[in-house]
Amino acid sequence: MTDIESTNAAVARRLYEEVLNRQNTALLPELLAPDVLFHGASEEQGIAAYQALVARLRVAFPDQRFTIEDTIASGDRVVVRWNMEATHSGPLAGIPATGKRVTQRAIVIYRFKDGKVAEAWALMDQVGMLRQLGRDPLPAANRSGQAAQGAQG
Numbered sequence: 469m470t471d472i473e474s475t476n477a478a479v480a481r482r483l484y485e486e487v488l489n490r491q492n493t494a495l496l497p498e499l500l501a502p503d504v505l506f507h508g509a510s511e512e513q514g515i516a517a518y519q520a521l522v523a524r525l526r527v528a529f530p531d532q533r534f535t536i537e538d539t540i541a542s543g544d545r546v547v548v549r550w551n552m553e554a555t556h557s558g559p560l561a562g563i564p565a566t567g568k569r570v571t572q573r574a575i576v577i578y579r580f581k582d583g584k585v586a587e588a589w590a591l592m593d594q595v596g597m598l599r600q601l602g603r604d605p606l607p608a609a610n611r612s613g614q615a616a617q618g619a620q621g
Contacts, residue, residue, distance in 0.1 A: 473541035476580040480546045483585065484534045491526065493519050501586040508590035529554035529570075546578045556601055563601055570600040 469477070479499050486492045487499065496515050506512040512521050525532065532554035540547040552572045557565050574592035578585050598605050 469541055472583075473543070473546075475583060476544070476546045476578070477539050477541040479580070479583065479585065480539060480548050480578050481536060484536055484548070484550060488522065488532070488534050493522060499585060501581055501584045504585055505587045506590065507588065508592065509594065527558040528556060528560035528565075530557050531555050544580045546580065547575065548578065549573075549575050560601075563598075563603060566601050568601055570597050572597045 482495065483499050486495055496519060500515050500518060503514060504518060506518060506521070510521075512518055529552075532552055535551045535553075536548055537551055538547070538549040550573070552574075554570055554572075556563075556568050556570055559565065572593055573596070574590055576588055576590045579587040595605055
């Protein structure tokens with residue numbers, strides 16, 4: 469791993485450990501480019517938009533704890549595979565607090581520019597988390613149809 473790749477991976481780890489786990493959002497200007505662009509469930513651009521997203525998640529999951537499972541760095545990209553455990557204690561996407569413990573897993577690809585996160589693409593297990601909250605986004609008819617198709621294939 470090159471020095472730049474090592475530095476970028478360290479910045480990605482700090483985003484989880486210091487900002488998300490320790491709620492130190494004052495570090496965001498040090499870690500994110502001013503016009504950072506996040507692609508995920510929604511598009512968020514800029515440090516203030518990312519900070520608002522973090523705040524919304526903290527309302528839904530005040531005890532959230534991220535654990536980095538893998539970090540892979542190559543060139544200007546860092547891939548992070550993480551696991552988040554939390555209690556659903558506040559509203560989330562129209563779902564009132566359930567008090568249930570949830571685990572969410574994701575893979576995020578970060579693009580770096582000048583030592584800061586410039587762009588990120590997140591693929592999160594939204595369906596798995598919704599199921600843990602008692603909200604299955606797939607109608608029962610679709611689930612049984614998928615099972616039947618899988619058994620035939």
